[in-house]
Amino acid sequence: MKFSYGCNDLKDKLRAEENVFLLTNGLGGYSSLTLANSLTRNDHALLMAAIKAPDIRINMVSRLDEEIIIDGKYFNLSSQKFVDYSKNLDGEKYLINVTQEYIIAFTYLVEGIEITKEIVLAHGENTVGIKYSIYNPAKKTVTLHVTPYYQFVERGSLLQTFQEFSISDNKVESNGMALFITTTATDVLENDLEFVRDLYFNYDARDGRFAYGCAAKKLTxxxxxxxxxxxxxxxxxxxxxxxVTSLIKDEYYRLEKLFRISNATSDLAKTLVRASDAYVVQRESVDGLTLIAGYPFFLDWGRDTMYTIEGACIATNRFEQSENILQTFVKYLHNGIMPNLFPEGDNPPLYNTVDASLLFIQAVYLHYKKSDDIEFVKRMYPAIVEIIDSYKNGTDFDIKMDTDGLITAGSGLMQLTWMDVRYENILPTPRHGKPVEINAYWYSGLCILEKLGNLIGEPVAEYTALIETTKINFVNKFYNASKKCLKDVVSGNDYDNQIRCNQIWAVSVPFSPLPDHIAEEVVTCVYEKLYTPYGLRTLAVEDAEFVAEYSGNLKKRDLSYHQGTVWPFPLGSYFRAYLKVNHYSDAAVKLVTKQIDHFADCLREGCVGQIAEIYDGMFPAISRGCFAQGWSVCEILKIVLELNI
Structure with missing residues (x-):
């Protein structure tokens, strides 16, 4: 899918800065600026290099000043806001088109001269290439000046003016790091080293973050x-x-190969395959692959990985990468719990998650179903047994099976499910007890263990007996007959009966504990109360705790994070649940296809060709949080590839 933004989309700075682009390099590094080529966040950079993949990321080149001189007249193509607004650069007024398909390209028109700038990020390297193509039919005297802005600080940090730089024509050194420069420039102008201290990041200001930045420049x-x-x-x-031409060709060939492997044929499928690839990265500390949760803020988390892997690797037939990632997690399995955060340096892994291990079991099963690799099942099966036995007998974080066969977890200030936000000593969404999606995964996990155990000749009798007990008690404990939906938690608290999106996973899991009529009621309730074209609300609008907008400072954002905020990633499970209860009928497939067509519109908003982390709860029109989120992309990609949309 080729995205194109014309003059009407770029008519002023406000519009031109609404959307951003994202290029990634498979290491956790990235290139991301607005479509005006400006910085509106401290996390923006032309080259955010992953010095140690994926979590040590250095903002090396933040932006470029670009000036074109035509027959002695100067025109600045750059766009940027400054604290002193009188210094603002408004080069977006010359910007007539931005396109993205494999790479990103910007076209400017000035005095009969057309300048197209293409940006490409090399895969597996911290290398960014910029190609300027100038169309000069009248053969005017033209000079292009390009001045890089450097930072050489960790992502999210602020450059201090006492930091030392050594800058030459082909090399920049600072903070013990070096950056090499290759150019076809005909001349280099040397100025005094200057620290530009008043860059203004208006999107950070919108979100209550520190909104000022600094960068160093010297050579043009x-x-x-x-x-x-x-x-x-x-x-x-x-x-x-x-x-740069070679870098562009390499990226074209690499992505075309991914499309062929994944059997992606439609424009939408190819766009989502390309988007999903952004999250598959190296992790140096474990010498293996992992999955980034989201750009620009997040790293790799166990829970997010197990959701994202199904779309990024399994649905796309990238089985070698899928197995590599799952084997890495098995290596760090501890007391039946998968790590939620990998070790870095001398720090141990963090295991504060109840769902990652159960989602791992689901991922193994889906990998087998897609690849038919029995040897892979044999290698993963001991880990599945360890997880089930640990949960059954009791393990860390108060995770244990109750006498009714259901899983209970958490106490105190622990937050173990995906609704895990905590602000100081406040838990906006406490879910201690028996969360609905955890017990749906638990039941499905038991069924998967039985199925895979029978497949490879392992004894499963004790688990078979538990499956029926769990199924009966799941329905008895979670079904809310008066609301015709499922309770969110079984804990004896008032919040148990809040209508939340977590119940949809009780239908969409590979093996559902619900009888057909209740599954249908759940899907209907979720559609009526929580569905939006861009995702599912986390809480019904009529609930007293519903928050319509996700915005403001950190406390305000955290307290609203799961209180109605729309999340795209559960929408994939809603589509699957709807198809299941309607037996994948032609009418059901047609409706889901139509709804995905509506959803595809969000690929043009926020980050081009990506799907954001969240949207406002009442009117989900503006993306919030991470502008590119792995599970948002991959949960939709699974359905698109399955239905060949």
Missing amino acids: YCYDISDSTEVDLIFSTQNTNTN
Whole structure:
């Protein structure tokens, strides 16, 4: 799917800065700016290099100043807001088109000169290439000036003006790191080192974050152009002799290969496959692959990985990557719990999750169903048994099976499910007791263990007996007959009966504990109370705790995070649940296809070709949180590939 934004989308700074682009390199590094090529967040950068994949990320090149001189007249193509607004750069007024398919391209038109800038990020490297193609039919005297802004600080940090820089034509050094520069410039202008201290990040201001930034500049690369031509500028943490054309070709070939492997044929499927690839990254500390949860804020978490892997790797037939990731998690399995955060340096892994292990079992099963790899099942089966036995007998974080066969978890200030936000000593969504989706995963996990055990000849009698007990008690404990839905938690608290999206997983799991008539009621309730075209609300609108908008400072955002805020990722499970209860009829497939068509509109908003983490609860029109979220993309991708939409 080729995304194109024209003059009407870019008519002023406000519109041109509404959306951003994201290029990633498979290491956790990225390139991301607004469509105006400006910084509106401290996390934006032309080159955010992953020095130690994926979590040590250094903002090396934050932005470029670009100026074109035509027959002696100067035109600044740059766009940026400053604290002193009188210094604002408004180059977006020359921007006539932005397109993204494999890479991102910007086209400017000034005095009969057309300038197209293409940006590409090399996969597996911290290398960003910029190609300027100039169309100069009248053969005017043209010079292009490009001035890089450097930071050399960790993502989210602030450059201090006492930081030392060594900047030459082909190398920049600071903070013990080096950046190599390859260019076809005809001249280099050297100025005094200058710290630009008053960059203004208006989207950080909107979200209650520190909104000012600083960057260093010194050299200006000059390109004299007498005819239509192309010029290159490459920044890399390694000394490279490549050119931007080669980098672009490599990225085209790489993505085309992914499309073929995944059997993605439609524009939508290809767009989502490309988007999903952004989250598959190396993790140096475990010498394996992992999955980033979201850009620009998040790293890799166990829970998010187990949701994301189903779309990013399994549905796309990337079985080698899927197995690599799952084997890495098995290596760190502890008392039946998968890590929620991997070790880094001398720090031990964190295991504060009740769902990651159960989702791991589901991922193994779906991997087998798609790949038919019995040897893989044999390697993973001992971990599945360890998880089930640990949960059954009791393990850390008060995770244990109760006498009714259901799983209970959590106490105190623990937050173990995906609704895990905690602000100081406040738990906005306490879910201690028996959460509905955890017990749906538990029941499905028992069924998977039985099925896979029988497949490879392992004894499963004790688990078979437990399956029926769990199923009966799940319905008895969770079904709310008066509301024709499922309780969110069984704990004896008032919040048990809040109408939340977690109940949808009790229908969509591979093996559901619900009889057909209750499953149908759940799907109907979720559609009526929680469905929006861009995701499911986390709480029904009529609930007294419902919050219509996710905005403001950290406390305000955290307290509203799961109180009605729309999340795209449960929508994939809603679609699957709807199809299941309607037996994948032609009418059901047609309706889901139509609803996904509506959903696809969000790929143009926020981050081009990506899906955001969250939207406002009442009117989900503006993306919030991470502008690109792994499970948001991959839960929809699974359905798109399954239905061949």
